[in-house]
Amino acid sequence: MRTFTETGRRAQIVQAAIETIAELGYGRASFSQIAKRAGLSSTGLISYHFAGKDELMSEIVTEVMGTFTAFVLPRMQAQDTKADELRAFVESNVDFMRAHRTQLVALLDIMASARRDDGSPLHGAGVAEADLAKLTEFLHEGQQAGEFRQFDPRVMAVAIMSLRDGVLRALAADPGLDLDVYERELVALVVLATRKELQC
Amino acid sequence: MRTFTETGRRAQIVQAAIETIAELGYGRASFSQIAKRAGLSSTGLISYHFAGKDELMSEIVTEVMGTFTAFVLPRMQAQDTKADELRAFVESNVDFMRAHRTQLVALLDIMASARRDDGSPLHGAGVAEADLAKLTEFLHEGQQAGEFRQFDPRVMAVAIMSLRDGVLRALAADPGLDLDVYERELVALVVLATRKELQC
Amino acid sequence: MRTFTETGRRAQIVQAAIETIAELGYGRASFSQIAKRAGLSSTGLISYHFAGKDELMSEIVTEVMGTFTAFVLPRMQAQDTKADELRAFVESNVDFMRAHRTQLVALLDIMASARRDDGSPLHGAGVAEADLAKLTEFLHEGQQAGEFRQFDPRVMAVAIMSLRDGVLRALAADPGLDLDVYERELVALVVLATRKELQC
Amino acid sequence: MRTFTETGRRAQIVQAAIETIAELGYGRASFSQIAKRAGLSSTGLISYHFAGKDELMSEIVTEVMGTFTAFVLPRMQAQDTKADELRAFVESNVDFMRAHRTQLVALLDIMASARRDDGSPLHGAGVAEADLAKLTEFLHEGQQAGEFRQFDPRVMAVAIMSLRDGVLRALAADPGLDLDVYERELVALVVLATRKELQC
DNA sequence: CATGAATGAGCATTCATTCAT
DNA sequence: AATGAATGAATGCTCATTCAT
Numbered sequence: 094m095r096t097f098t099e100t101g102r103r104a105q106i107v108q109a110a111i112e113t114i115a116e117l118g119y120g121r122a123s124f125s126q127i128a129k130r131a132g133l134s135s136t137g138l139i140s141y142h143f144a145g146k147d148e149l150m151s152e153i154v155t156e157v158m159g160t161f162t163a164f165v166l167p168r169m170q171a172q173d174t175k176a177d178e179l180r181a182f183v184e185s186n187v188d189f190m191r192a193h194r195t196q197l198v199a200l201l202d203i204m205a206s207a208r209r210d211d212g213s214p215l216h217g218a219g220v221a222e223a224d225l226a227k228l229t230e231f232l233h234e235g236q237q238a239g240e241f242r243q244f245d246p247r248v249m250a251v252a253i254m255s256l257r258d259g260v261l262r263a264l265a266a267d268p269g270l271d272l273d274v275y276e277r278e279l280v281a282l283v284v285l286a287t288r289k290e291l292q293c
Numbered sequence: 294m295r296t297f298t299e300t301g302r303r304a305q306i307v308q309a310a311i312e313t314i315a316e317l318g319y320g321r322a323s324f325s326q327i328a329k330r331a332g333l334s335s336t337g338l339i340s341y342h343f344a345g346k347d348e349l350m351s352e353i354v355t356e357v358m359g360t361f362t363a364f365v366l367p368r369m370q371a372q373d374t375k376a377d378e379l380r381a382f383v384e385s386n387v388d389f390m391r392a393h394r395t396q397l398v399a400l401l402d403i404m405a406s407a408r409r410d411d412g413s414p415l416h417g418a419g420v421a422e423a424d425l426a427k428l429t430e431f432l433h434e435g436q437q438a439g440e441f442r443q444f445d446p447r448v449m450a451v452a453i454m455s456l457r458d459g460v461l462r463a464l465a466a467d468p469g470l471d472l473d474v475y476e477r478e479l480v481a482l483v484v485l486a487t488r489k490e491l492q493c
Numbered sequence: 494m495r496t497f498t499e500t501g502r503r504a505q506i507v508q509a510a511i512e513t514i515a516e517l518g519y520g521r522a523s524f525s526q527i528a529k530r531a532g533l534s535s536t537g538l539i540s541y542h543f544a545g546k547d548e549l550m551s552e553i554v555t556e557v558m559g560t561f562t563a564f565v566l567p568r569m570q571a572q573d574t575k576a577d578e579l580r581a582f583v584e585s586n587v588d589f590m591r592a593h594r595t596q597l598v599a600l601l602d603i604m605a606s607a608r609r610d611d612g613s614p615l616h617g618a619g620v621a622e623a624d625l626a627k628l629t630e631f632l633h634e635g636q637q638a639g640e641f642r643q644f645d646p647r648v649m650a651v652a653i654m655s656l657r658d659g660v661l662r663a664l665a666a667d668p669g670l671d672l673d674v675y676e677r678e679l680v681a682l683v684v685l686a687t688r689k690e691l692q693c
Numbered sequence: 694m695r696t697f698t699e700t701g702r703r704a705q706i707v708q709a710a711i712e713t714i715a716e717l718g719y720g721r722a723s724f725s726q727i728a729k730r731a732g733l734s735s736t737g738l739i740s741y742h743f744a745g746k747d748e749l750m751s752e753i754v755t756e757v758m759g760t761f762t763a764f765v766l767p768r769m770q771a772q773d774t775k776a777d778e779l780r781a782f783v784e785s786n787v788d789f790m791r792a793h794r795t796q797l798v799a800l801l802d803i804m805a806s807a808r809r810d811d812g813s814p815l816h817g818a819g820v821a822e823a824d825l826a827k828l829t830e831f832l833h834e835g836q837q838a839g840e841f842r843q844f845d846p847r848v849m850a851v852a853i854m855s856l857r858d859g860v861l862r863a864l865a866a867d868p869g870l871d872l873d874v875y876e877r878e879l880v881a882l883v884v885l886a887t888r889k890e891l892q893c
Numbered sequence: 894c895a896t897g898a899a900t901g902a903g904c905a906t907t908c909a910t911t912c913a914t
Numbered sequence: 915a916a917t918g919a920a921t922g923a924a925t926g927c928t929c930a931t932t933c934a935t
Contacts, residue, residue: 098894117412120320124930135897140931142894206406212317218466248478255459256452263451266418278448282486298919324905335922340906342919498898517812520720524926535901540927542898606806612717618866648878655859656852663851666818678848682886698915724909735918740910742915900932907925914917 103142105131107152114153114199115265119206147215150207154216157193157200164189175235176288182228183283186257187276190264198265201258225250232287241287253283303342305331307352314353314399315465319406347415350403354416357393357400364389375435376488383483386457387476390464398465401458425450432487441487453483503542505531507552514553514599515665519606547615550603554616557593557600564589575635576688583683586657587676590664598665601658625650632687641687653683703742705731707752714753714799715865719806747815750803754816757793757800764789775835776888782828783883786857787876790864798865801858825850832887841887853883 095103109131113122124136124146133139143149168185172178190197204217225247232246256279264270295303309331313322324336324346333339343349368385372378390397404417425447432446456479464470495503509531513522524536524546533539543549568585572578590597604617625647632646656679664670695703709731713722724736724746733739743749768785772778790797804817825847832846856879864870 096894102894118406118408120406121408121410121412123928125928134895136930137897137932138895141896146930202405205402206318206320208318208321210321212321214466244481245474245478248475249482251459251463251475252456252479252482255455255462258459259451259455262455266414274445275448275451278445279452281444282449282452285485286482296918302919323903325903334920336905337907337922338920341921346905496897502898518806518808520806521808521810521812523924525924534899536926537901537928538899541900546926602805605802606718606720608718608721610721612721614866644881645874645878648875649882651859651863651875652856652879652882655855655862659851659855659858662855666814674845675848675851678845679852681844682849682852685885686882696915702915723907725907734916736909737911737918738916741917746909896935898933898935900930902929904928905925908923909921911921912919914919 099142103152106139106142106149107156110149111153111196111199114202115195119202150203150216154200154203154220157196158220160193160196161189175231175238175240179235179283179287180280183253183280184276187260187272187279190261191272194264194268197261201261225254228253240289242289244287249287256282299342303352306339306342306349307356310349311353311396311399314402315395319402350407350416353399354403354420357396358420360393360396361389375431375438375440379435379483379487380480383457383480384476387460387472387479390461391472394464394468397461401461425454428453440489442489444487449487456482499542503552506539506542506549507556510549511553511596511599514602515595519602550607550616553599554603554620557596558620560593560596561589575631575638575640579635579683579687580680583653583657583680584676587660587672587679590661591672594664594668597661601661625654628653640689642689644687649687656682699742703752706739706742706749707756710749711753711796711799714802715795719802750807750816754800754803754820757796758820760793760796761789775831775838775840779835779883779887780880783853783857783880784876787860787872787879790861791872794864794868797861801861825854828853840889842889844887849887856882
């Protein structure tokens with residue numbers, strides 16, 4: 094079991110790491126940079142609380158993904174139709190960015206940059222693939238239910254995730270970005286791309 | 294003027310660097326890894342031919358972007374309408390990926406990961422922003438011409454680029470990806486998202 | 494505040510650096526040579542305790558200059574006349590060499606050899622100029638007081654400092670040098686060069 | 694025998710090396726810096742014409758010392774007394790500086806900084822010691838002739854050389870130095886320091 | 894728990910020198 | 915005679931990690 098202090102320290106380090114990665118990028122987020130931002134006296138403390146750099150990054154991924162899921166899922170489940178669920182997914186994704194820009198920027202960078210010695214992704218593959226599989230399945234169900242047109246659900250899942258990540262990257266480059274516009278346009282785009290063709 | 298040998302060596306080093314970055318990621322693409330892949334006797338030879346790591350990366354960006362533009366532009370210009378031009382843009386982008394997967398994966402990683410000490414992007418900002426601005430202007434013209442519906446052109450440009458990059462990331466993760474499906478679906482998606490609403 | 498251990502290590506490194514510079518010269522006093530002499534496991538430890546090579550050299554300059562000033566100043570202030578003060582200055586300079594040959598040899602080499610990229614001196618200019626200005630002012634006061642003849646005080650200051658450094662260079666080349674003779678002769682020389690001309 | 698071209702090239706390289714050392718210091722005077730200043734296409738050319746860095750430095754020492762001796766010696770030999778010879782030595786030394794500042798600054802730096810792996814001086818010891826021995830002998834003769842007072846001739850030789858080098862160092866630090874003042878004062882100083890005591 | 898000291902591998906870069914042409 | 919390409923050792927420095935206290 095983890096002590097109170099330990100939990101607090103880990104949270105503090107995770108927070109400092111997130112900010113450092115968001116600002117300097119994964120490649121420059123060394124333990125010494127993180128320790129400096131967290132006000133720690135030594136990088137040794139990070140190694141003391143985390144088994145290694147990989148575990149620290151894992152913790153960030155887990156935490157941010159958890160917060161994200163807890164925010165998005167209920168807002169999807171409150172909908173009646175698949176189409177509304179999809180709209181809620183897109184909207185809540187952008188809404189989440191508004192409040193958690195730094196966390197998401199860090200998460201995206203970790204997913205893209207953290208690798209094993211052989212170059213294989215350390216976090217990107219598993220986590221992202223799971224989400225992608227779920228969204229693919231969801232889109233497939235929507236098609237079965239007759240709410241979506243006949244697209245390839247896997248490709249559409251990749252597309253929707255890419256659009257979401259694209260907005261996040263734009264937000265990372267420009268923190269003053271007007272997310273309202275992006276949200277509105279993104280919803281319209283996704284609806285147009287997935288809805289059943291109208292009979293004229 | 295550059296020697297024949299020099300040109301060859303630079304090309305060889307650029308090629309090895311591209312492969313290394315595509316395989317191991319920017320963060321692990323050290324001079325020694327690149328030299329090993331290129332079969333060079335020492336990292337000193339890379340420093341001999343390039344002013345520094347930044348120049349090597351710059352060269353990669355320039356070269357890949359050049360090849361890309363030379364491939365895509367004529368295929369757009371061969372079209373009569375803005376709508377067809379857009380379709381040609383999407384198609385040629387995916388077609389280019391087929392033949393130059395490694396180069397593009399490396400380019401994407403450099404854009405995302407190469408930073409200055411203060412964390413600001415070294416290549417990403419300028420290059421990507423220029424492309425984005427051009428696409429935004431193009432979409433706006435298409436709207437003026439009455440070929441596209443009334444979306445925010447900047448947001449749509451970000452969206453289209455994100456979709457393109459998303460396919461590339463999927464291809465990076467899975468080299469065996471069936472690009473035919475992605476191309477077909479992506480074109481459909483972009484068309485649905487941009488065409489004028491039908492009157493029923 | 495600095496730890497006990499840290500202070501000790503810094504002193505140890507400074508000492509090893511001084512010995513290395515005195516023996517091999519500034520140009521060959523690399524971190525690895527210094528680390529070897531200090532019995533350190535790696536050059537990383539030097540970088541851990543000092544911000545960079547410049548800071549290590551700065552520390553040496555500061556330390557040696559401080560010890561030197563603490564030795565010479567009181568012996569000058571114990572004198573009643575400017576002429577006696579000058580004699581005390583020359584004597585205490587040579588006396589200091591006897592006990593701190595290595596430090597002074599290293600200091601002289603750092604002053605002469607440590608440069609910026611553009612070739613401008615890194616430590617030499619400021620420190621030496623300050624001393625020179627003080628000695629110039631002192632000589633001028635002695636002239637006002639009627640104790641010295643009418644020479645150019647700046648030139649005489651340069652001369653006296655050069656004589657001092659010359660003895661040190663001779664001592665550097667031959668550690669067995671008989672400093673007693675040099676001290677006696679140097680005092681005589683400086684007295685003859687500065688005293689008021691006798692009326693005959 | 695050396696060809697005409699070879700001789701010219703060597704002279705050109707020596708000249709560029711002198712300028713580089715005078716400006717950047719011995720430690721930063723790399724072959725590439727020298728080649729750049731000489732307008733050579735490659736550092737290989739320096740290695741082609743000189744057996745190694747040491748030989749290049751040797752050549753500089755030899756050349757500058759030769760020019761110096763050719764300038765100073767006749768001006769000393771034109772004098773009738775030892776005292777006048779000494780005065781001529783000091784004057785011609787300073788005069789030589791006026792016209793050959795760069796060469797002398799480089800020479801001084803080579804003497805001080807060029808070392809063997811074990812730290813022993815490469816050029817400084819032999820050359821300087823020979824000059825010193827000659828001056829010592831000269832001063833001794835002057836004493837025998839009753840022209841100088843009874844000082845230690847070796848120490849006085851060191852002192853005179855140090856004064857000369859001191860002026861050169863001052864000139865190195867400030868190219869705009871008024872050498873006229875230095876020459877006048879230096880002559881006065883040396884005369885006062887060496888002449889027979891007056892009877893009153 | 895936390896600290897600061899230490900380790901040793903790895904980094905990009907510079908260097909004098911060699912060599913084929 | 916000259917060139918430019920190549921070599922490999924050495925440089926100062928950063929890094930994640932370990933460990934005694």
